Amino acid sequence: MNKRDSHSSVLDLPLIAVTMGDPASIGPEIVVKALTSGELRDQARVIVSGQSEYLLRALEQAGIPLSGSEGWQVRVVADPAELREEDWQRQVIYVWQDAEESAIAEELRFGCPPQGEISLPAGRLSYIYIEQAHELAMSGKVTAIATAPINKESLRAAAVPYIGHTEILAGLTGTDDPLTVFEVRGLRVFFLTRHVSLRRACDLVTKERIMEMVPRCLRTLEELGVPDSSLAIAGLNPHSGESGLFGWEEVKEIVPAIEQLQKTGYNVVGPIGADSVFHLALIGRYGSVLSLYHDQGHIATKTLDFERTIALTCGMPYLRTSVDHGTALDIAGKNMASAVSMIEAIKLAAKYGPSYRQKYRQ
Missing domain, CATH: 3.40.718.10 (Isopropylmalate Dehydrogenase)
Incomplete structure (x- = not known):
């Protein structure tokens, strides 16, 4: 400050x-x-x-x-x-x-x-x-x-x-x-999708979209002067899908995107269950979180401090x-x-x- x-x-x-x-x-x-x-x-x-x-x-x-x-x-x-x-x-x-x-x-x-x-x-x-x-x-x-x-x-x-x-x-x-990021008490949250239906948001969780969004998020953190530029990607399904038990988006789209981004040097991790990733970022484990849909990130931030x-x-x-x-x-x-x-x-x-x-x- x-x-x-x-x-x-x-x-x-x-x-x-x-x-x-x-x-x-x-x-x-x-x-x-x-x-x-x-x-x-x-x-x-x-x-x-x-x-x-x-x-x-x-x-x-x-x-x-x-x-x-x-x-x-x-x-x-x-x-x-x-x-x-x-x-x-x-x-x-x-x-x-x-x-x-x-x-x-x-x-x-x-x-x-x-x-x-x-x-x-x-x-x-x-x-x-x-x-x-x-x-x-x-x-x-x-x-x-x-x-x-x-x-x-x-x-x-x-x-x-x-x-x-x-x-x-x-x-x-x-x-x-333009790229929107929320901040509350040092917790920073980006959004992969925003003002679309939940059904449409799930369809938009694709490898290509994640690979396009992550570099933009990390570049924004650098522009803001955030010292920890690590980015954690939230899971979409309960427990990040449990290897397909609760959904295949993590297996087919999210994990392949993260692995490819890591190979090219981006400081990104995940998917991490949405029930814990925001807390982990709040206590400093990660520099920011990529929320996969509107309410996932809004509920986390506004419940913390509206x-x-x-x-x-x-x-x-x-x-x-x-x-x-x-x-x-x-x-x-x-x-x-x-x-x-x-x-x-x-x-x-x-x-x-x-x-x-x-x-x-x-």
């Missing part, structure tokens, strides 16, 4: 662009709670891609003081590079001017989004915040981005031609197939981290949302962003 010691400058900390998420959702609330928590002070500097009016409303609704010696302010800045060390030590949330101006222009066209509701304006603004954070990252002004949640239905209402963050950022960066399970999107010119929860429109504006996941997403962006940016360019 890029913690600042007592002798270094706050300007040495990674600068992270944080999107405000859907302005009608809990996004603004968890952003202001994260930035006023004090937990990021020695780990990251943050510039918000969003709008000051929604951040100020979130501060007020969360009961965070806006005046007096303990009061917080929101300030729009044209260039984060102009902020000095003393600026970062003040109780100020900084918003990037380009994002603010672009969002206001959208509001003039489509109106303001009602809090707690799905709407076209909310979808448009959500997209603008992501687009502006992308521009900050591509210009090199920030090290990485961390995203608050957006609502797929609002995106659709706004005719945004993408269903979520990963697809939006893939389109903006021209990335064909709020601190963070998604990292790799394979793009910059690293993106994200909370792994939704917009919770039903509690928007009610001061009920936890900022734990947002805080953790920013911490991981600061932890991995510098190494990722440097090694991706190489």
Whole structure:
């Protein structure tokens, strides 16, 4: 973790662009709670891609003081590079001017989004915040981005031609197939398949697919600067099939892929039963796990610690981290949302962003 010691400058900390998420959702609330928590002070500097009016409303609704010696302010800045060390030590949330101006222009066209509701304006603004954070990252002004949640239905209402963050950022960066890895308490999990049916996921467990995925996973670990780049492949069937007793996928597809990968020098082991492989990786036996289908990895990580399970999107010119929860429109504006996941997403962006940016360019 890029913690600042007592002798270094706050300007040495990674600068992270944080999107405000859907302005009608809990996004603004968890952003202001994260930035006023004090937990990021020695780990990251943050510039918000969003709008000051929604951040100020979130501060007020969360009961965070806006005046007096303990009061917080929101300030729009044209260039984060102009902020000095003393600026970062003040109780100020900084918003990037380009994002603010672009969002206001959208509001003039489509109106303001009602809090707690799905709407076209909310979808448009959500997209603008992501687009502006992308521009900050591509210009090199920030090290990485961390995203608050957006609502797929609002995106659709706004005719945004993408269903979520990963697809939006893939389109903006021209990335064909971004790679997602989850991290929670040092446990890292990749996914061979994701949003397909369980039946289809089993059909996709093939030697060819595993041999294509493993090098990508190991390259990603290297880019993130993970010292232990070993990868354990989870079994698909109970007890990894017991030599065909409970299924033949391990015998016919998984083991042949692992053996061939090992012969070519890849640090990969398995298959290891899914009832133990995640625990073994958690205690340090392996650097990461390749989960074979969506729920196999999601259940393991989210049961361990739901709020601190963070998604990292790799394979793009910059690293993106994200909370792994939704917009919770039903509690928007009610001061009920936890900022734990947002805080953790920013911490991981600061932890991995510098190494990722440097090694991706190489």
